[in-house]
Amino acid sequence: MGMKLPDVTFRTRVRDDSIDGPNPFTWKDMTTQDYFGGRRVILFSLPGAFTPTCSTYQLPGFENLAGEFAEQGVQDIYCLSVNDAFVMNKWAADQGIKTVNVIPDGSAEFTRKIGMLVQKDNLGFGLRSWRYAAVVDDGKIVAWFEEPGIEDNCADDPYGESSPENILKHLKANNPFAVAS
Template sequence: MIRQVPEVLFKTRVRDQSIGGDNPFRWQDVTSSDIFKGKNVIVFGLPGAFTPTCSSTHLPGYEVKYDQLKAKGIDEIYCLSVNDAFTMFQWSKNLGIQNVKMLPDGNGDFTRLLGMLVRKENLGFGLRSWRYSMHVVNGEIQQMFIEPGFMDNCPDDPFEVSDADTMLNYLSK
């Protein structure tokens, strides 16, 4: 399965020292091409910032395995969630994330076009990302690890194949 990642505009916030004050950040639009063109990238999508499995295992697992994944030729590792830039920033700060880059998909555009947007009204979450990971080279998806049971309002939160160990094993072959 090789297909192109969706081309969307991500609304991000970046530190800008010229702004000064307590909140020296400015908006910066980033395209899919900016993220993926000419790069060897891992993206993992998850349901939400500050949620139990995402916070205790999924994101921290990629942070712990960051150097091992980079040693396999990976340029960047992104954590994507259908959350806004402010939430993603505070979540990474709360967890002490230093290496994995946070990618806010606040409107769910990338997630929807990728086919990974699901309803989670049963939890009061609205629309969110299904849990997955993917290896992308120059914008082409080389491999996806999609958690089983893909469905709206899933009664559980499968986490079996989108972890950092699975990705590391795949890249080691």
């Protein structure tokens, strides 16, 4: 633990009220430091937007437990996937996400540098992230939750270690940053 997150620039799309029309967004580069510097956050990554486990359990689970994570001193929650900014923003909107922030890793640079890039050609996905989560303090990993059995073209999709419930349980048991209720 204590590993520093890789330095990456993410290509994001953000709303720009000066733009008219059905797509009022503009490009904005965001860095690892922009997202993770100077605060306590949760980062979780998953194989893909709009996929069953990610859309049914993981993303909505983090969204639903955001208040409890805040009580544990978590300032932001980030969902990262090897998808582009358009897909990530549409998925967050379709899911009604208000608290969790999505990070597009369209070229898989962050995922590769953190060692979680796997092939999912068996599902027609190509290169994707293995499912994991981390508690990050000022850009350094202080707790790591990785699904077992990382391998290319894995026949199943393990889920449990990186679940919001598991991370919340860990924080409640090991957290010097908890906010008194």
